[in-house]
Amino acid sequence: MIKKIVSKNFDIKDSHKLKVARENDRYSSLKKLFSMSPEAVLDEVDKSGLRGKGGGGASAGAKWKLIPNPSDKPTYLIVNADESEPGTFKDRQILEYDPHLLIEGIICSSYAIKSNHAYIYIRGEYVFWAKRLQTAIDEAYEAGILGDNVLGYDYKLEVTLHRGAGAYICGEKSALVESLEGKRGHPRLKPKQKEPEWFFDCPSVVNNVETISSVPFIIKEGFEAYRAYGTEKNPGTMLFGMSGHIKNPGIYELEFGTNMLEFINKIGGGMRDGKKLKALVPGGSSCHVLKADELEGITLDYESLKAHGSSLGTGGMILMDETVFMPKVVKNLFEFYHHESCGQCTPCREGVSWSDKLMGKILDGNGTKKDLDTLLSLSFLLNGKSICVFAPSVAFIIDSYINKFKDEFYSLVK
Amino acid sequence: MAIITVDGREINVKDDALLIDELLANDVSVPHFCYHPALGKDGNCRMCMVEIEGQKRPQIACDTPVKDGMIIRTQSENIARVKRQMLELELVNHPIDCPICDQAGECSLQNFYMEAGLYDSRVDIAKNKKQKHVDLGANVILDQERCVLCTRCVRFTSNITKTHELGVVVRNDHSFISTFPGIKLSNPYAMNVIDLCPVGALTSKDFRFTQRVWFLKPQEAICDGCSRGCSLLVDHNREKYKDDLIYRYRPKHNDAVNGYFICDYGRLNYKKENDNRLKFAYIRGMESEFEYATLKLERLLKRYNSKALLLISPTLSLEEIYRLKKLSQKLDLDINSFDENFDESFGDDMLRQNDKTPNRRAIELQGIESSKEDLQKKLKDKDFVLLINRADVDMIKDLGYDGSIGVLSSSDFLHKDKLDIIIPVASHTQRDGTFINCDDFIQYSKCQIKRDIESIKILDLVEGILNDGVSTCEAVWDSGLKEENFLKDINFNDVRFNSIKIELK
Incomplete structure (x- = not known):
């Protein structure tokens, strides 16, 4: 069930150090990489069907192909390491145990889009990981892996690590780019046609850490080797996380299409203290919640979860046992989203804060049925009327939790 | 050209224009806060949502380019709900203190x-x-x-x-x-x-708590703060037992000249219209009957003839300048318009110009001498100088002139007792007139506020002397101004409503 591609070196002692990393295959894809043309590399990644692993699941190859070739402006690769979705902690493992895999991925990806400068935007709270990654980058520069001639080949690549200032919304790619440009981290209006992100008006690709880290395997082993794993539409593997009331919480790399219940019961070991599973959120808190009795037959891939009324998201599952009182979960999530709403557009700025305050009122015992109706009506405006997908996440929470656990919410109100 | 259908009505629009611009231009109501034509879209208020056929979700009109054949609905139930709920959200944390809010009425x-x-x-x-x-x-x-x-x-x-x-x-x-x-x-x-x-x-800070905006009556005018001549809205009101006072200037949208904005200097320039006004006519420092003073002035001009000089100001309107020129020809008076009202630190690359008078270009075009040398030469043999719409008495004294001086001014000034005759004239917002700005745009300032302060319009004053029945701007144009070379292709009625660029041949 477990297939280690990205997490191959996680269990090796000192795997974050360059020497150990090189002994364990890191940077071994570069020889093949530089024997290929950038177009061929891009083609390889496109054929592999690699999907973005930051939550959206868009095809990485298609995204890279949006970069004009040749481009009259410099192009940039931006790695999104602003991992702050509640329940998600997969990128952190890569940064902690195998930072050189990420750097190798950056070299492969930058080469494909003909970029000579890559930026890593890391979450501000990841102090330890930022230091570890910076150390790895420094090591790579010293060893001549980064710099004017990557490993002696005729290719120049600079990598800059940039720390965020602690905003969840900067994980949204356009807000991330704004923030990286030195502005306030506000998401941009979505373009009408598909186009690359514009970093200082230059075409750029923004990809998640795990996506970039998956590239070296594809280059080295070829796209068919990657496609051998997973399903037709979801090739490869993904780092799935389990947290909450599970016996063995942690990050496990699985093929796409693995049965969810098997994963929970076999690898996760079932719920703690013999309690029963009540509900789970499949991929970070921004997905629809699933009740325990809805899990039958769900496989871990984008299509299956979509068909079951939720989404795969980042693959960070939060499992809740029968002791959990759902209104409190919702309040907890609302507090998070209220705190993190960037305040740019009206539905999110006012709607999320109002939801939070209403939920507080209900939990204090002062709520009425009308307040729940108000909450449910707010989801109308939160869903699809805002600039980015932050507000819709809150709408999903309102809709799915209140409708699926009606009794618990209505027991609180007069 | 493209054709779009809005709520069942077909509208001709420009290709690639923003939907919100076209909707607003066609009087379709689109509530919006963040969009402003001068500032562009930002898309944060989410109020301007419309339904577009073929699109799953409502879209914001400020971020939608028009396409031929688009079908737009702005009145559907869904959109009404979006607008209502969006407003509800805006008001969640709004104090709703309209009764004490200055914006109430124009909010x-x-x-x-x-x-x-x-x-x-x-x-x-x-x-x-x-x-x-x-x-x-x-x-x-x-x-x-x-x-x-x-x-x-x-x-x-x-x-x-x-x-x-x-x-x-x-x-x-x-x-x-x-x-x-x-x-x-x-x-x-x-x-x-x-x-x-x-x-x-x-x-x-200047306007708040002075007037409720629905009492204010706006009139259009041209700013006289500098030679840009920005379009203004003059908000004035006559309160019970008070004079008709101006409470603020606002910019009036005019793409040809100032766009949507004016500078703060121009905006606060309304104060001179209210304050420090010359209230009485004076003869040799003594308050005088108004009619007596005007008759006296007529007698003086007729007596001195070529010994008199009209020193006119570039703040006068085109019509006034034309009539004064005519007066000087009829009575054989000398005329000059030397004026030093420049401020090298005032101008910038947006709107403000170093020349702080609104109509210097008109003086130039009418061929009136404005050099200092000419003024010095003319002052030598003069016994009477009449300053018109200006009161810089010290300036001509510094040039060595020590004869009689008369002043026609709207604002008060010091040392009135030294002068022979002083008559208050209508201020900028009390009389209409056209002005030619630094870029040769001819514009009409419509504003004519009736004040309690006794004053006379210069056109009326000149008419009183020439006695030819020409006292309105239109009459001045008909009496010969429109024959001027630079106004050949221009019709006064067009100037009334538009800024028109004059073509110099």
């Missing part, structure tokens, strides 16, 4: 609520408390609670003036507009943010 939030809201409030939670009175500088007061965070003001300072004083700080519903630490809002156009603000968050 977008109020208007849109009356148009699209009209629901019963469901908000029964405590509102966020923010600062009610923040002095941002440059006469701008911020009330953070009323703010809808449309960021028009922020975008004005970053896109238009490029001074970057304002920004949004803090996240979520606690965010507010602020200057950066240690910095005040200070640029020559800062007060435009007050007009830009769709709600009562930014108000003018």
